[in-house]
């Protein structure tokens with residue numbers, strides 16, 4: 001795949017706006033500020049394909065990108081405490097509709113901040129993906145912020161923190177240095 005040929009398609013902010021998809025899809029999920037949009041930009045060699053922000057809650061819509069016959073979805077981040085209840089409800093309606101509608105979601109990249117153990121919401125997402133038999137891989141973000149030793153420690157701890165960790169592909173990445181990005185592309189191609 002030539003990653004430079006990606007195009008932005010559309011954004012949806014409401015569950016009722018979501019249209020059916022005929023294409024195979026790959027989604028990026030994870031808590032707010034974990035680095036979903038940054039990772040997407042890095043995969044596709046773009047600075048501003050997906051909007052990045054230091055302020056959590058930047059991506060409040062599901063944004064779709066298309067490369068050849070694959071559609072990519074940048075999902076809004078969860079777990080941002082400061083948003084109003086109504087906004088949280090809109091988020092969960094949107095995500096639930098996305099996962100429950102009849103789409104060809106062939107892979108979910110579930111992002112977790114490598115510096116910390118998975119949050120309660122991260123573990124709920126993983127439970128959900130397991131329960132609904134969605135193929136997924138765990139992507140550990142911001143690995144550049146850890147030393148080699150800290151990386152090894154986090155990887156070891158995750159083996160007990162994530163259920164069935166030995167059966168899950170777990171990939172450390174950095175959207176800053178590009179480490180792990182080739183491996184992500186490899187998984188996408190597969």
Ligand code: GTP
Nearest residue numbers: 032033034035036037038052053057058059077175
């Ligand atoms: P929402 O849209 O709010 O759900 O957030 P997001 O998951 O899309 O996060 P985003 O990509 O906007 O990144 C959040 C912050 O983390 C930004 O300040 C990024 O620059 C930073 N960041 C993302 N990835 C990395 C990384 O690999 N390394 C470092 N050092 N910083 C990163």
Ligand code: MG
Nearest residue numbers: 036037058059
């Ligand atoms: Mg985002």
